[in-house]
Amino acid sequence: MRYMATYDMMETMRNANQWLGATALSFASYPIFSMTPNPAFQWMAAWGEVTERTFYRMVAKPDWGIRTFTCEDGKDHLVSIDIVVEKPFGNLIHFAVPGRKPVKRKILLVAPMSGHYATLLRSTVKSLLVDCDVYVTDWHNARDIPVSAGKFDVEDYTLYLAEFMREMGPDTHVIAICQPVPLALAATAYLAEEDPDAQPRSLTLIGGPVDPDATPTEVTDFGRRVTMGQLEQTMVQRVGFKYPGVGRMVYPGLLQLASFISMNSEKHAKAFSDQIGHVARGEDGDHDHHNRFYDEYLAVMDMPAEFYLSTVQRVFKEREIARNSFTIKGRAVDIGKITSVAVKTVEGGKDDISAPGQCIAALDLCTGLPDSKKASHVEPNAGHYGIFAGSSWRNNIRPLVMNFIDRNSEAPKPAAKPSAKSAAA
Incomplete structure (x- = not known):
């Protein structure tokens, strides 16, 4: 109790x-x-x-509200939201537009698990649907997940992302927003070693804390000041009898x-x-x-306590991603193993949650990636929300991201085999 x-x-x-x-x-x-x-x-x-x-x-999950879409043929096509992969803590959903001509860009939009539902990215999804095939990670409210489903921490989150990338195939372009940025980077590195053929074509990281100490903010300072014991005592509660997840420890x-x-x-x-x-x-x-x-x-969801606490401990306090010392089930995940996935970072000049410098740190960690596969952009007057929604996203950032995706849509060329002469030598 x-x-x-x-x-x-x-x-x-x-x-x-x-x-x-x-x-x-x-x-x-x-x-x-x-x-x-x-x-x-x-x-x-x-x-x-x-x-x-x-x-x-406060307790109602918002609706996506995306029911029809006008395509190039001038007709309104119905939009169906289909579950591609169903898992206890989150699904991979697909915004299918039946009857539309096939589009080249296939996007995996990684939504944050940071208190709000994936519908927070509604305007982002709408802007991408214009000329992209859009998939989204739809995380579940922890209070609705029975205790029998087990735990869910940063390692499980990373493995979920890796599974979703495998499901979508290597012609995928991943766009991670805010909280999942460091874990999307880790998932790509995990695939680089475990299943190289399942790696996405590109990885766009928008406003995430890859290195929280690069440019401290109020959020990172809080993570430094408060001990893990204090967090557990003041922030963690157990779900009551009203919900299916009764007894689960959550950050409400x-x-x-x-x-x-x-x-x-x-x-x-x-x-x-x-x-x-x-x-x-x-x-x-x-x-x-x-x-x-x-x-x-106001529409908020409970987070699994182990996910919240492990995020603070491993991403913010110990900076495992920033130090390239992240592990999954005791096995090291080397971000330097990413050698073929193009990586772009996007930051907002007025972002007071993940300040400029925290996200671009990802490029320095990709030591195995040539400079031609790296890119970065800082939107001078954009805040945290503005870099993935609003006029800054629509007018400036989205065109840059689409150009980056198009430049890196071709499959990487296989490494050249050594000739018989060089092999003999």
Whole structure:
């Protein structure tokens, strides 16, 4: 029962606030009150509507919302989301567009497992669907995974990525965003030794902490200051009886959300107070800026405790990827073994989570890769979110990434066999 009471208490508080919002909205919306109009009832209903929506979104997995796509033939084609590989902690999904002409670029988009669902990359997927065949890693909420499924740490995550790359084949181009960047690099190095023919054509790393100490941020400083014992005592809880993963140790999504909001509490408080005013005046909508942003931002998922703790310990504190000392089941993974996969890094000049310098460190680790296979880009005015979504991604970064993919789409030439003369010598 250790840590279970606190998990249930957090869920109870969330549930109670959702109920209060629904109650206020229902009460203030009674038709009888229309006989004597009073602004107080309008504000109460607006507060209730915003509150109910806010606390409901915290436990609702967002929908991808990508149902049709207009192709070059001018027709709208349905988009089906198919499961290619199904595993306990995450699936490989494919955004199939039946009836569309085959496209050359096959993309594996590696979504982060850092509190939000893969749907956070919705706009990125939409932009790639234009001329790419898109696959995405869709990670599951840990509270819905039974304890019988076992553990899931950074080594398991890396092996999942390697399996997904094998499934998709060597003509794949991998784009990893944020948290999975160092592990996508490790998975590629793992395949370079274990199954060279399954390696992807290219690897694009966007805003990830390959070397957290290259340019320290508040995130990396936190990882340095806090001990592993403190993290386990304050951040880890056990899933309650309401969910299939009862008893599993997790880093709860609600606790993560509290940390996210505390970093910019005044900004978020103003956004919600302004939204209540918009609702009261009838100026809101399901797809207004506030709801579009917060419907995704508030939707959080629990992370397996062993994944969270091993990420902090091995990626941030011990810097195993940065020191090229990462191991899987006791076997060393040498990033220098990557010799044929083109690697590109993308960083944002105003990224305060994974600052410039942390991601480009990957290129120095690829000692076996020729300079012609390496590339990097820093987007001067982009923050962390802007380097994979928004105008910076659409206008500047995406065209560079597509050009990089096209330049490295050909299969690597096999090494030349020594001639009989040189062999005799």
